[in-house]
Amino acid sequence: MRRASELEYRQRTAKRPGSGSLTFAEWRSGGVTGHIMATQTSPTLNPVECEPASSAVQPNNDLLVAEHVTVDYTSRGRRVRALDDVTLRIAPGEAVGLIGESGSGKTTLSRALLGLVKPTRGNVRYRGRDIYSLKVAQRHRLLGGDTALIFQDPRSSLNPRLSVGAVIRDPLQVRHIGSRHDREVRVNALLHDVGLPTELIDRPVRELSGGQLQRVAIARALAVEPSLVIADEPTSALDVSIQAQILNLLNNLKRSRGIALLVVSHDIRAIRFLCDRTAVMNQGSIVESSTTDSIFTCPKDAYTRQLLDAAPRLNYKHGTDAKKFL
Numbered sequence: 001m002r003r004a005s006e007l008e009y010r011q012r013t014a015k016r017p018g019s020g021s022l023t024f025a026e027w028r029s030g031g032v033t034g035h036i037m038a039t040q041t042s043p044t045l046n047p048v049e050c051e052p053a054s055s056a057v058q059p060n061n062d063l064l065v066a067e068h069v070t071v072d073y074t075s076r077g078r079r080v081r082a083l084d085d086v087t088l089r090i091a092p093g094e095a096v097g098l099i100g101e102s103g104s105g106k107t108t109l110s111r112a113l114l115g116l117v118k119p120t121r122g123n124v125r126y127r128g129r130d131i132y133s134l135k136v137a138q139r140h141r142l143l144g145g146d147t148a149l150i151f152q153d154p155r156s157s158l159n160p161r162l163s164v165g166a167v168i169r170d171p172l173q174v175r176h177i178g179s180r181h182d183r184e185v186r187v188n189a190l191l192h193d194v195g196l197p198t199e200l201i202d203r204p205v206r207e208l209s210g211g212q213l214q215r216v217a218i219a220r221a222l223a224v225e226p227s228l229v230i231a232d233e234p235t236s237a238l239d240v241s242i243q244a245q246i247l248n249l250l251n252n253l254k255r256s257r258g259i260a261l262l263v264v265s266h267d268i269r270a271i272r273f274l275c276d277r278t279a280v281m282n283q284g285s286i287v288e289s290s291t292t293d294s295i296f297t298c299p300k301d302a303y304t305r306q307l308l309d310a311a312p313r314l315n316y317k318h319g320t321d322a323k324k325f326l
């Protein structure tokens with residue numbers, strides 16, 4: 001296996017007729033080569049190609065369902081409505097993107113989905129069970145071993161004094177999963193899966209680069225073999241070159257492990273690359289939810305169009321093998 005430090009990354013710009021300025025990034029790891037393409041021109045919207053609204057994927061075997069969720073915070077005696085009647089479904093193995101401006105309620109929704117913010121109204125069901133009707137310990141048992149969070153900034157979410165091995169091993173130890181030997185085997189396998197050399201196992205996490213740290217955070221999230229991973233801005237704290245590697249890693253893990261993903265991001269390129277469906281949030285509400293292709297090629301809501309117009313003209317293609325899109 002190639003070492004992470006040997007990852008090859010190339011970025012260049014080129015002109016292609018009719019495509020405006022094209023930038024693409026290429027990286028290689030463990031014999032896998034991937035590309036992400038970014039065009040500087042707007043995608044052309046052709047109304048004839050727009051799918052009818054009913055073609056949006058409507059999963060019927062939901063892993064997680066939030067129904068009519070409203071969340072009010074109280075701030076200095078004032079009520080702040082952070083979520084207003086939000087309904088969202090995530091099927092097993094499905095990748096759902098959540099986009100919206102700052103303050104639109106994305107973080108509140110992800111926290112409500114993970115049992116961390118009790119809705120003022122509405123309910124959240126995980127594997128058919130209403131999580132807020134459970135006792136706290138039951139809720140932790142249901143969600144803790146089956147869901148995981150990846151944060152925006154691994155430097156602030158991981159204890160810098162711990163070794164890489166200890167960080168990844170911790171969720172297994174806390175849940176008494178496997179013997180000591182089993183845990184060591186699992187940690188080594190996880191390092192391999194996220195493209196890190198096993199020699200890093202005793203290294204304190206403070207000595208790692210941002211990209212290596214985010215890989216460690218992903219390995220830690222995968223340790224309990226979750227069915228659902230919520231990734232809150234998983235690439236925004238990273239250099240552009242490293243963003244491409246982490247996006248490809250998440251995409252490969254999604255495919256190989258069948259994990260459902262909820263990706264919360266301002267970066268619509270990441271959403272387009274990773275997600276099967278996308279929900280657009282504005283002022284606490286989901287204003288549009290559809291297949292990612294449909295959202296990006298035929299946005300129906302005026303706010304969605306405004307959001308896409310304001311974003312960098314980068315057109316990351318959705319798919320499993322980014323090479324196909326070059």
Ligand SMILES: Nc1ncnc2c1ncn2[C@@H]1O[C@H](COP(=O)(O)OP(=O)(O)OP(=O)(O)O)[C@@H](O)[C@H]1O
Nearest residue numbers: 073074075080082101102103104105106107108109
């Ligand atoms: N603990 C809190 N107390 C009071 N108001 C809050 C609290 N947390 C969030 N809010 C408010 O709720 C609304 C939604 O915030 P939230 O953090 O969910 O949005 P967001 O879309 O995740 O924003 P960002 O992209 O900046 O992280 C905002 O108006 C915010 O000010």
